Amino acid sequence: MTAPAMAINPNQTQPFLQQVMERSGQNLTACYQCRRCAAGCSVGDETDYFTPNLLIRMVVLGDRDQALSNQLVWKCVSCYTCGTRCPNDIQTARITETLKKMAKEEHLEPLQPKVAEFHDAFVRSGLRWGRVNEMEFMGAYEMKFALRKIKTREFGAIMDEIKTQARLGMEMTRLRRMHFGFLMAKGRKEIKALQRKSKQRATH
Amino acid sequence: MQLAYYPGCSLQQSSKLYDVQSRRIFSELGAELVEIEDWNCCGATSAGKVDDFMAMAMPARNIGIAEGAGFTEMVIPCSACYSRTLVAQQRIKDNAALAEEINSELAAPINGSLKVSSILEALEERIASGALKDRVVHKLTGLRPVCYYGCMLTRFPYAVPVPDDVENPQGMERVLGTLKIKTIDWNHKTSCCGASASVNDPETAHNLMAEIMKDAVARGANCVVTTCPMCQMNLDAQQEAFCLKHDIETRLPVFFITEIIGAAMDLPPAELQTDRHFIDGTTLLKELEQHEEKGK
The missing domain is CATH 1.10.1060.10 (Alpha-helical ferredoxin)
Structure with a gap:
């Protein structure tokens, strides 16, 4: 090894x-x-x-x-x-x-692709809107998973994932723990500017 | 008195109940939690895995906003938000170049005057003043909680002043002790629930949570008390699944510490949204109250 x-x-x-x-x-x-x-x-x-x-x-x-x-x-x-x-x-x-x-x-395929997809979707949501929207980022995350599985024609895995998440979503809705509004921070511009700075730092 | 308050994204969405409870409890204890203006996501544990600079910059903006509004202390109930904010604050303090880089983009730059408090630190200040003790109505005799801290309250990826014992924290025990509640000592108070692994690697998260649950059950606990919305959601929403998988028969309600304080203060459960748990907790609290009535 x-x-x-x-x-x-x-x-x-x-x-x-x-x-x-x-x-x-x-x-x-x-x-x-x-x-x-x-x-x-x-x-x-x-x-x-x-x-x-x-x-x-x-x-x-x-x-x-x-x-x-x-x-x-x-x-x-x-x-x-x-x-x-x-x-x-x-x-x-x-x-x-x-x-x-x-x-x-280095564009390496992660050993646990879902882990990488999750954190990417989470941070992207936080940076785009200034706040993380649970439904939006979970949607983006599941979409990435589904697209990857379509490529390898693993439709069963997609169905299982949808079933698990739908069950949780329905239960959360019943318990009034699902949020249907949309969160945003006006200061997104400041965050965007900091993000540009972060990219500059990375290339130097 | 007024304290700056950072709810974070979770407390505006799936853990809204924790937000409602925190505001209510602190107002009962004579401190108003004032939500800071236009706060943004702290980046949570994800940002450090994607973009290190933003993992510092995102909480920094919130610190600047609170300081700019003249606050000297900011309470953050969510453990992940608390951890990220505390770490960002310390790293910026230790690195003048980083501070300059971030501050130059902020409408409200950081000046370093803010104390970042977890909910336990803020509650302990209320214990010291006697405010909490004075408000206890119900004794909740028969409640046998294990206090579950998880990772983010005592373990940090950077040298910050840790507010409690790293391996055996006692903050929750002190708060519940003030309410005359007997807590149960156990092995898994700072174990990890798996956090986001419950979504992206459920097998791992379920294995971790099953160990936590088994110890709590073996010690005779009848509920779990926590301060972290991620831990609460995981242990509550996933409990049925990981218990079935790991042959655990008992189910335990997983309370936020604010719910227990609220029950001791005789605040209506409906108002505290205590009925929004996957594993029902209202029955247990009601039983304890009836039991207390009979004893009188």
Whole structure:
């Protein structure tokens, strides 16, 4: 699974490690593999034994492909337990968040596409309207899922998804927990300006 | 007195009841929650996975608005909104260049004078003044809650001043203790419910929630109390599904802490929208009240 250390090209290794360290704000080289993060990981049973310490070592060794595409990066729920317990203050959840973004920039297919689609739809709704509209963003999210499944002709999966969401939606409506109005913030212009700035920063 | 109030998107939509309850409880305790003007989404936990700069900039605008209106404290009941806002505030404080970049685009720039409070911190201030104790009408004897904090109240992705014990927070226990409610100690108070995984990876979220539920049931709890709308929605709306999947027979109502305070204050459940739960909680509260009547 992991590339052997001897096969690592140091010239390629450094930029990836440096990138991850700078963007996540975490000092990955401080990790001495005590595995407290692994012991506390909320999704430890869900990641095929792919633990936070393993991810750190992988990035340090420069195994870019594996680091961007593994169950931990895509199953991590950002509960921040690993980082809270780390004796060296490495917040691995910030690393998984960083790797999610890097995978997207490299147009890699996420291991859990629904996770990426969800966060994209959520943030897009928040940025577009200034506030997140639950029905609108869930609609956008389900649409992305359906389009992807149409491509692979998995119509059963689309039906199952619709059934689950419709059931929840009906129950929420019955309990008056469904909101039918539309939320917006007038200050969207400020948010748009900040977003332009964010894009400029990314290209520099 | 007036406190700035940031409801966030959730409290305007699927968790409207939490908004209604929070405003009502604080007004009963002599503090008016004043919604800040034209606030925007905090970016929640999603923004950090999509755009780091916006994850700072979105809550920053809200902080600037509250400060510009002259507030010194802002209460944020939603745990995710609270966490994002607190982290953004601290990172901007620690990074002058970032502060300059964000402030230059804001109509109301940040000056750093605002205290960002979770609902528990704001409630604890009311305990200290004696306001909460004075308003208790019902004892709610027989209520056996486990206090569920989830992730966002004590664990942060950045070094902020953490308001409670990281591994064993006590804020909710102190609030309920003031109401003379005996809380049950348990192992999963800061476990993760899976958050948005209940939508995009339900298998994982259900496994996590089943563990939480099993411990609560094994300890003899008859309800869960929380302050996080995401945790509340997940444990409530998904309970039937994950309990069936994991052979758990018991069902537990999942209350916001404001509902329990409201019940102790004898505020009408209908007004607090306590009837809007997937797992019914009104029956339990009614039974406790009747039980108390008989005891008199």
